[in-house]
Amino acid sequence: MSDYLRERQRTIQWVILACSLALLVKAAQIQLLDDSFRRQADATTVEKMTIYPPRGLVYDRNGELIVNNNAMYDLMVTFNQIDPDMDTLKLCHLLNITKPEFEQLLDKPWKTGKYSRSVPFVFMKKLSTVTYARLQECLYQFPGFFVQVRNIRGYPYAVGAHLLGYINEVDPRDIEKGGGVYVSGDYIGASGMESEYEDRLRGEKGYAFLLKDNLGRIVGEFESGRFDTLPTSGDDLISSIDVRLQAYGEQLMQNKTGSVVAIEPSTGEILAMVSTPTYDPNDLTMTQDRGPVFSRLLTDPLKPFFDRTVMAKYPPGSIFKTVVTLIGLQEGTMNPNSGMGCNGGYFYAGRLYKCHHHSPVSNVVDALAYSCNTFYFSEFRDAVDKFGFSNPQAGLDMFVKYCHQLGLGRQLGVDYPNESAGNIPDSRYYDRIYPRKLGGWRSPTIMSVGIGQGELQLTTLQMANLAACIANRGFWYPPHLAKRFLSGGKIPEEFLTPQQVSIDKKYFEMVVEGMAQCVNRGTARSCALPDIQVCGKTGTSQNPHGDDHSVFFAFAPKDNPKIAIAVYVENATWGATYAAPIASLMIEKYLNDSIAPARKYMEERMFNANLTDKYLENIRKAAAKVEKAKPAPELPSPDVPTDEPPAKSPATTSVDTRPRTRR
Numbered sequence: 001m002s003d004y005l006r007e008r009q010r011t012i013q014w015v016i017l018a019c020s021l022a023l024l025v026k027a028a029q030i031q032l033l034d035d036s037f038r039r040q041a042d043a044t045t046v047e048k049m050t051i052y053p054p055r056g057l058v059y060d061r062n063g064e065l066i067v068n069n070n071a072m073y074d075l076m077v078t079f080n081q082i083d084p085d086m087d088t089l090k091l092c093h094l095l096n097i098t099k100p101e102f103e104q105l106l107d108k109p110w111k112t113g114k115y116s117r118s119v120p121f122v123f124m125k126k127l128s129t130v131t132y133a134r135l136q137e138c139l140y141q142f143p144g145f146f147v148q149v150r151n152i153r154g155y156p157y158a159v160g161a162h163l164l165g166y167i168n169e170v171d172p173r174d175i176e177k178g179g180g181v182y183v184s185g186d187y188i189g190a191s192g193m194e195s196e197y198e199d200r201l202r203g204e205k206g207y208a209f210l211l212k213d214n215l216g217r218i219v220g221e222f223e224s225g226r227f228d229t230l231p232t233s234g235d236d237l238i239s240s241i242d243v244r245l246q247a248y249g250e251q252l253m254q255n256k257t258g259s260v261v262a263i264e265p266s267t268g269e270i271l272a273m274v275s276t277p278t279y280d281p282n283d284l285t286m287t288q289d290r291g292p293v294f295s296r297l298l299t300d301p302l303k304p305f306f307d308r309t310v311m312a313k314y315p316p317g318s319i320f321k322t323v324v325t326l327i328g329l330q331e332g333t334m335n336p337n338s339g340m341g342c343n344g345g346y347f348y349a350g351r352l353y354k355c356h357h358h359s360p361v362s363n364v365v366d367a368l369a370y371s372c373n374t375f376y377f378s379e380f381r382d383a384v385d386k387f388g389f390s391n392p393q394a395g396l397d398m399f400v401k402y403c404h405q406l407g408l409g410r411q412l413g414v415d416y417p418n419e420s421a422g423n424i425p426d427s428r429y430y431d432r433i434y435p436r437k438l439g440g441w442r443s444p445t446i447m448s449v450g451i452g453q454g455e456l457q458l459t460t461l462q463m464a465n466l467a468a469c470i471a472n473r474g475f476w477y478p479p480h481l482a483k484r485f486l487s488g489g490k491i492p493e494e495f496l497t498p499q500q501v502s503i504d505k506k507y508f509e510m511v512v513e514g515m516a517q518c519v520n521r522g523t524a525r526s527c528a529l530p531d532i533q534v535c536g537k538t539g540t541s542q543n544p545h546g547d548d549h550s551v552f553f554a555f556a557p558k559d560n561p562k563i564a565i566a567v568y569v570e571n572a573t574w575g576a577t578y579a580a581p582i583a584s585l586m587i588e589k590y591l592n593d594s595i596a597p598a599r600k601y602m603e604e605r606m607f608n609a610n611l612t613d614k615y616l617e618n619i620r621k622a623a624a625k626v627e628k629a630k631p632a633p634e635l636p637s638p639d640v641p642t643d644e645p646p647a648k649s650p651a652t653t654s655v656d657t658r659p660r661t662r663r
Contacts, residue, residue: 053203056234081144165192206231240269261464268477313457317539320452368514369522380450393427463566471555527584538575546618552579
C-alpha cells in the first residue's frame with residue numbers, strides 16, 4: 001500500500017474517532033449532565049401540582065378568632081390534554097356558562113409566554129361549593145380539567161376592614177419583588193395586617209407529583225409520593241385588637257366620617273382602630289362577586305378605602321394645648337401659677353382674636369380645663385420668642401424638637417402600611433413661605449399653631465399616642481397591632497423599647513391634672529364617668545370648607561391608665577358634641593364592659609346620629625368654592641375656633657396674624 005493510501009486511511013480513522021468521541025460526549029451530556037430532556041419527558045407523564053397552605057389565622061387579644069380560612073375551588077386546565085371529542089356543552093352546563101364563554105376562557109395569549117399549552121392554568125376561579133360538588137361527580141369525563149383547592153379569608157365579626165386588610169392575586173410587580181416566592185395566580189396580602197405580616201401569614205407551598213397516562217389522565221402518585229412535599233401553614237397571629245371594642249367603636253361611628261384610635265399606654269398595643277366610612281371585610285373575599293363590590297367602593301364619594309386613622313392629616317385643634325403647656329413649662333417660658341384675663345379674646349395690633357367666655361384662668365390647670373385661646377396665643381408666642389422677637393427660628397425649632405420626641409410630625413413606625421408623618425412646621429418651612437427679603441415672619445404670624453391650627457397637621461394615631469405618652473408621664477411605646485405569634489416568633493424589638501421624652505415628669509403631672517379638671521369642670525364635663533377619673537381634652541378644629549371638626553383625646557383611669565384614645569369626627573362642630581361622648585363611651589365599655597343606665601341616652605344619640613349628608617354637602621360646597629375661586633392672597637389666616645359655643649356678644653373679627661409686607 002502506498003504512503004498516500006496509508007495517510008488517507010489514518011485521516012479517515014481520525015475523523016471517525018473524533019466524530020465518535022463527539023457523539024459519546026453529547027450522549028453523556030444528555031444522559032448524565034443535562035436533565036432538560038428528562039424533564040421534558042417527565043412533563044408528558046408527571047404533573048407537578050401545587051398544594052397551597054392555609055394562611056395564618058388572626059385572633060384578637062382575648063383569643064377571639066377574627067380572621068379564618070374558607071375553602072375555595074379553582075378549575076384548572078392543561079390545554080394540550082383537552083379531548084376535542086368531549087361533551088363541551090355538558091361542561092358548560094355544569095359551570096353555568098355559554099359555549100362562546102367557554103371558548104373565550106380557553107383563548108389565551110400563547111405567544112406572550114405567560115401561558116403554555118402544556119402547563120396548567122386557571123380556567124375558572126372561585127367555584128361555589130354547589131358547582132364544585134356537581135362538577136366533581138363527572139370531572140373524569142373532561143380530560144385536562146381538574147380542581148385545585150385554595151383558601152380564602154373569612155371574617156366572623158365583620159369588622160376591622162381597614163386594619164385587617166384583604167388579599168389580592170399577585171401582579172407582575174409582586175412576582176418580581178417576591179424573588180421566586182410567587183407565581184401567577186398566587187394570592188398576597190394587599191393591605192392592613194395582611195400586607196404588613198405577609199411573610200409570616202402566607203406559609204410555604206407544597207407540591208404533589210402525579211402520574212398521567214398517554215391521554216393525560218391522572219392515574220396515581222409518581223414513585224409513591226417520594227418527591228412530594230407538604231405545605232406549611234402560615235403563622236397564627238395574636239393581635240392587640242379587642243374585637244368587641246372595635247365593633248362598638250364602629251357602631252358609634254356609623255354614618256359619620258372620621259376615625260378612632262385606642263391604645264394601651266403601658267405597652268403601645270392598639271386596642272381599636274376605626275376608620276369610617278368602612279365596609280364589611282367579607283365583601284372583599286376572593287369570590288365571584290368581589291369585582292363589582294370593589295368598583296363600587298372605589299368610586300364611593302365617601303372614600304371608604306381611605307384609612308383616616310393613619311393617612312388623614314388633621315389640624316388637632318385645642319388638644320395641642322397640652323403640648324404647648326409641656327414645652328413651655330420645661331423651657332421656663334410658662335409660669336405654672338400665672339393667671340391671665342381673657343375678656344373674650346386675644347388683642348394684638350388693635351385686633352381681637354376670639355375666645356369663648358369662661359371662668360378666670362389663674363394657673364396652667366385652669367388654662368387647660370377651660371381651654372383658653374388667649375392664654376395659649378400668648379404662651380406659644382413666648383416659647384417661639386425665647387431667643388428674641390427677631391429670632392423666632394431658634395425658638396420654633398426648639399419647640400419642634402420636643403414635638404418630635406412626643407411622636408408628632410414623624411412616623412411612629414406602626415406595623416401598618418401607609419402611615420403619614422403629619423406636619424409640624426419648622427423654621428425652614430416658614431422661611432420658604434415668608435422669605436426674609438419680603439419681611440419674613442415673627443411669632444404673631446404663626447400664633448394659630450399654639451391652639452392647634454394653622455399649618456399644623458397630625459394623624460389620629462399620633463393624637464392617641466400623645467394621650468398615651470401623657471398617661472405614662474413622659475414615655476411611649478411605638479403603637480403596634482401584633483401581640484405575639486402562636487409559633488413562638490417574637491414581634492419586632494422596637495415595639496418593646498420605650499421612647500423617652502426630655503420633659504420633667506412633674507410637668508406631665510400638671511398637664512394630667514389639667515386634663516382631669518377639663519373633664520370635671522371644664523369643656524369636657526359631659527364625658528365624666530362615675531367612679532373613673534377620665535383625663536381628657538376637647539378640640540374644635542377649624543374647617544375652611546364647611547362645618548368644623550369635633551376632636552377629643554383622653555386616657556383613663558388617671559392613675560395606672562389602661563386605655564388612651566383619640567376621636568376625630570369630621571364636620572361635627574364642637575369637640576364636646578360628638579368626639580368626647582364617643583371616646584367616653586368607648587372608655588366605659590372597655591373598662592366596665594357595659595354602659596351605665598344613666599348614660600344610655602348618650603349611647604343612643606351617638607348610634608342614631610347621621611352626619612353623612614352634612615359631610616357630602618361640605619364636599620359639594622368645597623368643590624363649588626374651588627370652581628368659582630379667584631387667585632387669593634398667600635396663605636389666608638383661618639378663623640380661630642373655640643371648644644364651646646360662644647355666648648351671645650358683640651361681633652368680633654378674626655383676621656390674618658401675619659405682619660404686613662414691607663415696601
